[in-house]
Amino acid sequence: MIAATENTIGRRIVERGRHFMASPWAGGAILLIFVGVALVLANLTATRDMYHAILSTPLAFYIGEGGHVVHFGLDVERLVNDGLMVLFFFVVGLEIKRELRYGRLSSMRQAMLPVAAAVGGMVVPAAIYAAFNATTDFSEGWGIPMATDIAFAIAVLSLMGNRVPVSLKVFLTALAIADDLGAVVVIAIFYTYKINLLCLVLIGALVLVLFWMRKVGVTRVFPYLAVGLVVWFLFYESGVHSTISGVIMAMLIPSRPLLSKKVCLYRQNQLLEDFRFHDREGVEVMQNEEQHHTLLRMRRTATDTIGMSQRLEHLIHPWVTFLVMPVFALANAGVDLSAASLNPFASTLGTGIFLGLVAGKPLGIMAASWLAVKCQLAVLPRDVRWMSLAGVVCMGGIGFTMSIFIDTLAFAGSPEIVDSAKLYILIASGCAALLGFAIIKWAAVIRKNVKKKFLQRMVNGLSK
Numbered sequence: 001m002i003a004a005t006e007n008t009i010g011r012r013i014v015e016r017g018r019h020f021m022a023s024p025w026a027g028g029a030i031l032l033i034f035v036g037v038a039l040v041l042a043n044l045t046a047t048r049d050m051y052h053a054i055l056s057t058p059l060a061f062y063i064g065e066g067g068h069v070v071h072f073g074l075d076v077e078r079l080v081n082d083g084l085m086v087l088f089f090f091v092v093g094l095e096i097k098r099e100l101r102y103g104r105l106s107s108m109r110q111a112m113l114p115v116a117a118a119v120g121g122m123v124v125p126a127a128i129y130a131a132f133n134a135t136t137d138f139s140e141g142w143g144i145p146m147a148t149d150i151a152f153a154i155a156v157l158s159l160m161g162n163r164v165p166v167s168l169k170v171f172l173t174a175l176a177i178a179d180d181l182g183a184v185v186v187i188a189i190f191y192t193y194k195i196n197l198l199c200l201v202l203i204g205a206l207v208l209v210l211f212w213m214r215k216v217g218v219t220r221v222f223p224y225l226a227v228g229l230v231v232w233f234l235f236y237e238s239g240v241h242s243t244i245s246g247v248i249m250a251m252l253i254p255s256r257p258l259l260s261k262k263v264c265l266y267r268q269n270q271l272l273e274d275f276r277f278h279d280r281e282g283v284e285v286m287q288n289e290e291q292h293h294t295l296l297r298m299r300r301t302a303t304d305t306i307g308m309s310q311r312l313e314h315l316i317h318p319w320v321t322f323l324v325m326p327v328f329a330l331a332n333a334g335v336d337l338s339a340a341s342l343n344p345f346a347s348t349l350g351t352g353i354f355l356g357l358v359a360g361k362p363l364g365i366m367a368a369s370w371l372a373v374k375c376q377l378a379v380l381p382r383d384v385r386w387m388s389l390a391g392v393v394c395m396g397g398i399g400f401t402m403s404i405f406i407d408t409l410a411f412a413g414s415p416e417i418v419d420s421a422k423l424y425i426l427i428a429s430g431c432a433a434l435l436g437f438a439i440i441k442w443a444a445v446i447r448k449n450v451k452k453k454f455l456q457r458m459v460n461g462l463s464k
Helices: 002-022 026-043 048-055 076-101 108-133 139-146 150-159 166-190 197-216 221-238 244-252 261-277 289-304 308-332 348-374 386-397 401-410 415-463
Strands: 058-063 068-075
Touching (some): 139 415, 150 166, 150 415, 166 386, 166 401, 386 415, 401 415
């Protein structure tokens, strides 16, 4: 009886865990928890030194009996930012590729609104930041307020429930994906300071090898990942930030499935008939060699009907959401609050980041969206009003992962500036989330009152 109860409790815990991980707000919630943990570790006297010591620990290994040391030239923090984050950028690249090929950015009319909004949401914040910092020591950080953190933004939107139409959630997702593409281009062009031409030539040669592999029909993942590892190393040595290798590899991974839907249906029907033909009453599949073999062929057929890029995205995305991004937050959000001012307007750095994210992002997105609609280049979704859109675009000012990442690149030689900018990013992102939350709730109340008045008028009209 006790064993059965424990089994039921365990099953419920597993089911609730799966339900949590499948929810759209789970990634943002986990990220927020790890931001809090990082801040606690970096500010408690008992853990502060240990936290920074772990991040600065150099990575090396020993070879042979004499213990010859081989150094990687990386510490734990750089391993996270230059190594693990490649997976984040790889998944970003896969998402961009999927949207460009099959999704919301696949046609000009579908893409124009989020793309125009993304451009406006990058140009205006950068201009606001530059207006305060163009002649200061912080001028390199103009790219910080340009990016939107999709995990946090979608998590906050999910808390609003049905107050936000599905089309607006779709719009914000497409906007964030276009935004990520812009941020990748900015990192590649403007935050690369020294170039090793030999490494770039070798990268070009390997890209041609990848094109050849696609051309001849290489369908196994391992050869692409093996070449991708070499591409990452060459990027690391080239001076161009190594995470760009993740986006390039994502774009070169084949997305076309080996089998069409029609062929899949035909084969699966044939295999299902074969499975029924070899069925023996009372004999389980594992004891029936023919049925077991048929099921394996059915699984292979299903796999071959999904493109390699989609399979990899489905496989890696949970690891990025629940491991890579939380570890990134743990390694990068630990700001010493006693050494930094909590007032973003105390310096031009904080003013530029705060106004860029909280004001510049929504203003740029709204202005570009309005202009695209007025010029008839795009249309608003059918069930969306400008007031509701205004609340959602405020969520575009939630810039955590990519903003902090650009911060570490822009001020790599100045740890104090990096930490101050991180703190201002966190403050601005929180304010942007609260502002968006308030506007969406206000818009929902207005909508409800308008409907109530309309219905009241109809009732009064009918009663007369």
